[in-house]
Amino acid sequence: MNKVSRFARRAFAATAVVVALSAPAFATHREMRDDPAAVADHLHRMGFISWRYIKWDHGYWKIEDARRDNGHEYDMKLEAGTFDIVRLEREHD
Structure with missing residues (x-):
């Protein structure tokens, strides 16, 4: 089994959270713009x-x-x- 460093797992998790939280903001802006x-x-x-x-x-x-x-x-x-x-x-x- 591949071992992934603790830093890489945390970085991936943080990135996933940021993307998930910003998606509604982009959708609202696009909806208003379109x-x-x-x-x-x-x-x-x-x-x-x-x-x-x-x-x-x-x-x-x-x-x-x-x-x-x-x-x-x-x-x-x-x-x-x-x-x-x-x-x-x-x-x-």
Whole structure:
């Protein structure tokens, strides 16, 4: 039978624990990143009726030409997860 050092067994066990604990965090981030429908729902609740596109961009959601009932259009960037507005710029007519 192969003898594995105590250090190697502990290192393997510690690595396994770290991977097991970090997997849900990665899943949540990926789920949030891959769900533009959640962003669209949030935009509707903010009063926007249409937009050209929703795009994931380096930790943020980028929305181009988001339009309200009054006809004004905005480009914006929302923080992932919280959907807090990071940038809001009204387009000029």
